[in-house]
Amino acid sequence: MTHSFHLLSKxxxxxxPTHLAFTLCLSLLLLVxxxxxEKSTVTNESIIRxxxxxxxxxxxxxWLKRPPISRQAIGTILSNNRILVTAEMVTNATYIELEKPVxxxxxxxQVEFIDYESNLALLKADDADxxxxxxxxxxxxxxxxxxxxxxxxxxDNDSLARTVGKVNTVEVGPxxxxxGRFLVYRLNLSLQYRDNAxxxxxxxxxKLVGLLFRYDGRNQNGAVIAAPVIAHFLKDAADxxxxxxxxxxxxxxxxxDPQLRSYAKKPxxxxxxxxxxxxxxxxxxxxxxxxxxxxxxxGGQDLDPDGNYIDPLxxxxxxxxxxxxxxxxxxTLTLSVYRDGKLLEKKVKLSRKNADDFLSPPxxxxxxxxxxxxxxxxxxxxSRTLLxxxxxxxxSTAPQKLVYIDAFQDELYPxxxxxxxxxxxxxxxxxxxxxxxxxxxxxxxxxxxxxxELSDINKGIIARAGGMDELQLDDDPSxxxxxxxxxxxxxxxxxxxxxxxxxxxxx
Amino acid sequence: MLNNFMRYxxxxxxxxxxxxxxxxxxxxxxxxxxxxxxxxxxxxxPDLKAPWNPGNLSKGRGTGLxxxxxxxxTNAHVVSxxxxxxxxxxxxxxxxxxQVAFIAHDCDLxxxxxxDAAFFKGLPALTFGGIPSIDSNVxxxxxPIGGDRLSVTRGVVSRVDxxxxxxxxxxxxxxxxxxxxxxxxxxGGPVMQNGKVIGIAFQGYxxxxxxxxxxxxxxxxxxxxxxxxxxxxxxxYVDLALSYFSLINPAMRKAxxxxxxxxxxxxxxxxxxxxxDGYLKVGDxxxxxxxxxxxxxxxxxxxxxxxxxxxxxERKFKGDTIAMKILRDKQEMVVNVPLKPFVPYxxxxxxxxxxxxxxxxxxxVFQPLSKDYIETYGSANFRIRYMFxxxxxxxxFLERPEIVILSDVLADPSTTYLGGFRQSIVNEINGEKIRxxxxxxxxxxxxxKIYVIKLxxxxxxxxxxxxxxKEAQPRISKRYNITADSYLGEKN
Numbered sequence: 001m002t003h004s005f006h007l008l009s010k011x012x013x014x015x016x017p018t019h020l021a022f023t024l025c026l027s028l029l030l031l032v033x034x035x036x037x038e039k040s041t042v043t044n045e046s047i048i049r050x051x052x053x054x055x056x057x058x059x060x061x062x063w064l065k066r067p068p069i070s071r072q073a074i075g076t077i078l079s080n081n082r083i084l085v086t087a088e089m090v091t092n093a094t095y096i097e098l099e100k101p102v103x104x105x106x107x108x109x110q111v112e113f114i115d116y117e118s119n120l121a122l123l124k125a126d127d128a129d130x131x132x133x134x135x136x137x138x139x140x141x142x143x144x145x146x147x148x149x150x151x152x153x154x155x156d157n158d159s160l161a162r163t164v165g166k167v168n169t170v171e172v173g174p175x176x177x178x179x180g181r182f183l184v185y186r187l188n189l190s191l192q193y194r195d196n197a198x199x200x201x202x203x204x205x206x207k208l209v210g211l212l213f214r215y216d217g218r219n220q221n222g223a224v225i226a227a228p229v230i231a232h233f234l235k236d237a238a239d240x241x242x243x244x245x246x247x248x249x250x251x252x253x254x255x256x257d258p259q260l261r262s263y264a265k266k267p268x269x270x271x272x273x274x275x276x277x278x279x280x281x282x283x284x285x286x287x288x289x290x291x292x293x294x295x296x297x298x299g300g301q302d303l304d305p306d307g308n309y310i311d312p313l314x315x316x317x318x319x320x321x322x323x324x325x326x327x328x329x330x331x332t333l334t335l336s337v338y339r340d341g342k343l344l345e346k347k348v349k350l351s352r353k354n355a356d357d358f359l360s361p362p363x364x365x366x367x368x369x370x371x372x373x374x375x376x377x378x379x380x381x382x383s384r385t386l387l388x389x390x391x392x393x394x395x396s397t398a399p400q401k402l403v404y405i406d407a408f409q410d411e412l413y414p415x416x417x418x419x420x421x422x423x424x425x426x427x428x429x430x431x432x433x434x435x436x437x438x439x440x441x442x443x444x445x446x447x448x449x450x451x452x453e454l455s456d457i458n459k460g461i462i463a464r465a466g467g468m469d470e471l472q473l474d475d476d477p478s479x480x481x482x483x484x485x486x487x488x489x490x491x492x493x494x495x496x497x498x499x500x501x502x503x504x505x506x507x
Numbered sequence: 508m509l510n511n512f513m514r515y516x517x518x519x520x521x522x523x524x525x526x527x528x529x530x531x532x533x534x535x536x537x538x539x540x541x542x543x544x545x546x547x548x549x550x551x552x553p554d555l556k557a558p559w560n561p562g563n564l565s566k567g568r569g570t571g572l573x574x575x576x577x578x579x580x581t582n583a584h585v586v587s588x589x590x591x592x593x594x595x596x597x598x599x600x601x602x603x604x605x606q607v608a609f610i611a612h613d614c615d616l617x618x619x620x621x622x623d624a625a626f627f628k629g630l631p632a633l634t635f636g637g638i639p640s641i642d643s644n645v646x647x648x649x650x651p652i653g654g655d656r657l658s659v660t661r662g663v664v665s666r667v668d669x670x671x672x673x674x675x676x677x678x679x680x681x682x683x684x685x686x687x688x689x690x691x692x693x694x695g696g697p698v699m700q701n702g703k704v705i706g707i708a709f710q711g712y713x714x715x716x717x718x719x720x721x722x723x724x725x726x727x728x729x730x731x732x733x734x735x736x737x738x739x740x741x742x743x744y745v746d747l748a749l750s751y752f753s754l755i756n757p758a759m760r761k762a763x764x765x766x767x768x769x770x771x772x773x774x775x776x777x778x779x780x781x782x783x784d785g786y787l788k789v790g791d792x793x794x795x796x797x798x799x800x801x802x803x804x805x806x807x808x809x810x811x812x813x814x815x816x817x818x819x820x821e822r823k824f825k826g827d828t829i830a831m832k833i834l835r836d837k838q839e840m841v842v843n844v845p846l847k848p849f850v851p852y853x854x855x856x857x858x859x860x861x862x863x864x865x866x867x868x869x870x871x872v873f874q875p876l877s878k879d880y881i882e883t884y885g886s887a888n889f890r891i892r893y894m895f896x897x898x899x900x901x902x903x904f905l906e907r908p909e910i911v912i913l914s915d916v917l918a919d920p921s922t923t924y925l926g927g928f929r930q931s932i933v934n935e936i937n938g939e940k941i942r943x944x945x946x947x948x949x950x951x952x953x954x955x956k957i958y959v960i961k962l963x964x965x966x967x968x969x970x971x972x973x974x975x976x977k978e979a980q981p982r983i984s985k986r987y988n989i990t991a992d993s994y995l996g997e998k999n
Contacts, residue, residue, distance in 0.1 A: 253967045257924030259971060404889065430757070431757075434755040467761070476750050477775035478789065479775075481762040482758050483757065483758040
């Protein structure tokens with residue numbers, strides 16, 4: 001045997017906890033007393049302290065919640081007595097408390113709408129009269145680069161501290177969730193550290209222009225969720241049914257390369273981008289777009305070879321804002337494409353693929369994870385949240401097979417809505433002797449029943465024909481067995497020893 | 508000078524042992540030292556970042572021992588990629604020029620010859636012993652770091668087990684662990700007991716990983732190598748090319764209808780087109796190999812030691828068979844499996860004695876995927892990592908004997924917009940599937956107006972205008988000092 005073939009693939013146990021979900025929203029460095037903030041005589045009736053206690057389910061032992069942590073922020077009061085904060089601030093919140101400056105009056109609150117991708121959440125006080133005397137801020141959509149804006153904070157004595165900064169750039173960029181790109185104002189400002197850190201309102205002429213969500217003290221740069229993104233969120237939420245930012249389901253690449261341009265048969269007198277990916281069943285696919293099309297215009301706006309349009313306020317701006325930022329789920333966009341040199345007008349009805357619709361959901365928050373425990377094996381749904389428990393370097397440290405599934409998920413089961421079910425953990429019992437290295441394995445069948453979602457585990461167990469449960473894995477070994485008699489004998493002890501209150505959670 | 512012998516795996520440095528147990532009549536260090544040779548090797552290692560260059564030179568030092576027939580035995584890693592080799596005898600300042608006669612990278616052994624017969628005058632050939640018993644004394648002879656003269660260290664045999672041989676990184680054989688200090692430069696030197704060679708020191712852990720853990724290649728591996736080359740060529744190890752899983756779990760034993768006798772392992776995968784394909788199947792329970800019982804962890808007893816079952820395959824040669832008693836569908840039967848070497852996995856190991864293979868077309872540089880490639884270019888790209896990791900497991904080698912990668916795009920007016928394609932896997936050129944570097948060279952040699960290169964996971968093709976590329980080629984070759992626009996390997 002000249003190679004180590006007989007070594008079984010040994011995955012590390014999926015048990016390295018990190019606090020990724022808890023990463024604080026602002027990396028504020030201490031900058032004592034050097035900021036040009038000015039005291040305002042304007043009272044602080046438009047903002048409110050928000051304290052959130054957040055607790056996340058342990059992705060590996062989903063019957064447990066991790067220890068609570070708390071976050072503080074300054075919320076902005078909008079019309080209808082709603083309070084705007086970043087989504088990060090209240091993700092996985094188990095208790096939210098509002099506190100008025102000066103009077104220190106308090107009320108508990110609930111999250112009414114939350115969008116993790118655009119990093120926005122709307123809160124509502126449980127005490128309906130709590131905000132009656134406040135002064136809601138309006139939204140100002142006109143901010144552009146070069147404008148001066150104020151970041152609002154509260155002093156310890158509850159007076160308002162306003163720090164002036166300049167908008168350097170308005171661009172489409174990544175948001176903290178890393179899923180979708182949205183409009184960002186980049187600020188130059190020197191911000192003093194104050195307790196209430198995690199979300200700060202950005203204001204111009206007493207109108208809200210954005211929420212500060214990142215601040216880099218060393219370079220004195222801030223990143224702000226831009227007003228058009230907030231307005232989109234609010235408008236979407238106005239009818240009570242929040243749908244989220246729409247997608248078009250297309251991938252693009254630049255058409256600067258003259259060799260690719262002539263291959264794509266792009267007419268000389270138009271500019272545009274190359275469609276390099278059409279998501280199956282997505283809006284672009286349903287609208288009749290094909291890989292290799294040259295996309296020249298979106299909703300009547302010309303595109304340059306890098307996929308920018310000319311925005312009246314911001315100048316050259318990425319197509320993503322034009323598609324997702326200015327339209328809603330259900331809207332129809334007209335795309336002008338050149339195929340084999342001929343112009344085609346395609347109507348595309350925008351829709352959205354929610355996190356839950358992915359094979360490996362890109363994020364799973366505010367939900368108790370599903371699981372099934374059977375005979376010492378803990379079955380879990382693969383998600384990026386689960387992979388991220390391996391730490392910041394999860395791409396290298398998580399079981400590689402699972403990382404590949406996550407990375408290539410579009411290509412795996414394009415026609416099916418399903419999940420990947422894995423053995424997340426092997427609890428050591430007599431029944432799981434020698435199975436210790438199987439955590440991280442994908443389970444494909446139990447007693448012949450295909451496992452496409454977690455509830456299939458029980459269907460498989462019911463389908464048992466012989467005396468043994470036969471579990472098929474996409475791994476080496478490809479088959480393992482459990483003895484149902486041993487499983488039932490051990491179950492009580494297993495629950496007691498490992499503190500598992502229920503053997504499953506299935507929604 | 509010695510440090511390039513330490514460049515092996517991070518924690519493995521190489522060492523050698525030589526010793527006698529207490530000075531028995533049979534063991535006279537003054538006699539042994541005559542036959543312990545100092546080897547100096549200048550090696551040239553390919554540079555995959557500039558594959559057209561001959562590669563960088565490095566110099567290293569190791570040890571060898573004289574065996575019957577005026578030959579010197581040493582480790583393969585001491586003389587790998589050698590361009591110039593010299594040997595020196597203890598107490599003789601003259602270096603003699605030597606050459607590699609046989610080299611076996613899969614078991615880290617090499618045999619070198621010295622054209623000047625005068626070198627061997629007065630040098631007794633060392634002879635081999637067997638597998639030493641645990642806790643017996645051994646001595647390590649060699650020329651390790653710390654001085655120029657012969658060094659002897661002493662210790663005991665700690666353990667006999669299968670180990671990965673770090674020279675190739677993918678081969679595991681029997682290795683014997685000793686606690687005598689082994690240091691860089693000991694590599695290739697004899698480990699002695701009662702005047703006989705019982706092993707060749709070859710690798711060990713550095714002190715910050717584990718204390719006093721050194722390894723030697725035991726006599727069965729050495730003798731297998733010497734026997735393999737008797738016909739004038741080295742054929743490599745043979746391999747069952749299957750994986751198995753222990754049958755310790757009671758439910759597993761029950762499901763396969765096994766008794767509570769702690770015997771048997773179950774086959775969990777069989778590599779297509781390799782030795783076991785067509786003979787053994789997934790789900791077969793392996794009960795014995797050539798009559799030796801296989802326990803539920805996959806061990807057999809050999810020479811009084813419990814060793815991994817593959818050890819019995821280890822001692823065989825191309826064309827030999829192994830008699831496997833198996834339980835298939837609860838029926839016992841004996842299957843004779845003819846054995847052959849398993850080649851595809853070599854892609855995942857370190858390679859030696861090979862010039863870098865590549866094709867330069869315009870400003871595009873293409874190379875086949877290999878372990879060396881991953882080490883040179885890193886493995887940030889998911890698709891390359893996947894192909895490399897799963898090459899054998901998912902039998903990718905059947906479909907793609909070679910994974911061809913666009914490794915670099917040399918900056919030139921003709922490639923201005925192509926930089927983003929670096930580190931992509933080539934799937935197709937003008938509709939032809941690319942399954943090897945030769946395929947790629949052939950596809951690009953066909954006249955065409957444009958070359959449309961499709962890359963794995965990339966919706967946009969790379970389009971090359973043939974006229975522009977042809978015009979650019981001499982300019983690029985001159986600018987980047989590219990001496991030849993391809994090297995595809997020796998023609999058969």
